[in-house]
Amino acid sequence: MAKNAGKGWDPVAAWYDQLVGKKGSDYHRHVVLPAAIEMIGNVRGARVLDLCCGQGVFVPLLLDAGAKEVVGVDASPRLIDSATERFTDEPRVRMLVADACLDGDWADGSFDAAVSLMAVHDVPDLPAMCHNMAAALRPGGRFVAIFMHPCFRIPRQTHWGWDEGRKLQYRRVDRYGVDLEIPIVTHPGKGGGSETIFYHRPLGEVLTAFGAEGLAISETRELMSHRRSQAGGARSKGEHRAAREFPMFLAIAGTRLSPT
Numbered sequence: 268m269a270k271n272a273g274k275g276w277d278p279v280a281a282w283y284d285q286l287v288g289k290k291g292s293d294y295h296r297h298v299v300l301p302a303a304i305e306m307i308g309n310v311r312g313a314r315v316l317d318l319c320c321g322q323g324v325f326v327p328l329l330l331d332a333g334a335k336e337v338v339g340v341d342a343s344p345r346l347i348d349s350a351t352e353r354f355t356d357e358p359r360v361r362m363l364v365a366d367a368c369l370d371g372d373w374a375d376g377s378f379d380a381a382v383s384l385m386a387v388h389d390v391p392d393l394p395a396m397c398h399n400m401a402a403a404l405r406p407g408g409r410f411v412a413i414f415m416h417p418c419f420r421i422p423r424q425t426h427w428g429w430d431e432g433r434k435l436q437y438r439r440v441d442r443y444g445v446d447l448e449i450p451i452v453t454h455p456g457k458g459g460g461s462e463t464i465f466y467h468r469p470l471g472e473v474l475t476a477f478g479a480e481g482l483a484i485s486e487t488r489e490l491m492s493h494r495r496s497q498a499g500g501a502r503s504k505g506e507h508r509a510a511r512e513f514p515m516f517l518a519i520a521g522t523r524l525s526p527t
């Protein structure tokens with residue numbers, strides 16, 4: 268494993284597994300998974316790679332959509348154990364412990380499609396992950412990646428604020444145009460209490476990491492949170508507008524170009 272590969276995810280695996288469960292966290296169910304399954308397109312009969320698959324939350328959707336085989340790759344042995352156990356009776360699923368940023372036998376050009384959900388900001392070496400995603404796909408193979416929006420959702424560096432004069436809720440961005448390693452402490456007492464690292468990179472750097480490896484983006488969606496303030500009152504109009512207009516996640520999809 269590369270230095271920092273999946274750092275912190277194994278100690279918090281039980282917490283994450285419980286948070287996500289069989290059907291996904293609130294954001295998975297309402298926003299991320301529906302977008303991912305739409306954007307990956309037709310996977311009937313396809314071999315699909317789920318890179319940084321965690322405990323395999325996306326796998327059932329791929330199977331329901333008719334995938335011939337789903338291979339999950341993740342650096343956390345505990346999350347892979349959990350996924351393996353969940354799909355033990357499903358011959359179409361194979362789970363591997365591997366570092367997405369290092370070369371591996373799995374990156375063999377045989378996949379028709381590849382996804383990576385909520386992990387672009389968890390890997391220490393994004394160009395290497397994109398290299399391996401491209402290497403795993405056959406030319407023309409489709410990919411989807413969904414991750415926290417690099418412009419508006421940077422832990423501890425972006426916040427909501429209220430402008431009383433203009434009666435609007437704004438998004439404040441304190442830092443943006445540099446790479447940041449932000450330690451995230453998961454909920455102590457709920458099986459967490461350990462640290463993971465969030466790797467912030469500016470938008471151009473993220474998109475270039477994909478493009479540089481021949482992963483050509485043909486569709487981008489900026490996904491809003493489904494949650495709305497229940498508070499009511501004077502601010503609710505401004506809060507609702509902000510929730511509708513400031514994206515939470517960035518979703519990209521496209522195809523692996525043929526090598527020139």
Ligand SMILES: C[S@@+](CC[C@H](N)C(=O)[O-])C[C@H]1O[C@@H](n2cnc3c(N)ncnc32)[C@H](O)[C@@H]1O
Pocket residue numbers: 271272273274276277287318319320321322323324340341342343346365366367368383384385386389390391
């Ligand atoms: C936020 S979780 C997302 C998991 C899953 N895709 C989901 O949506 O629930 C991030 C995942 O990235 C994995 N990860 C982080 N760095 C990795 C690396 N270098 N190689 C493989 N997996 C990695 C972690 O182990 C963790 O499962």
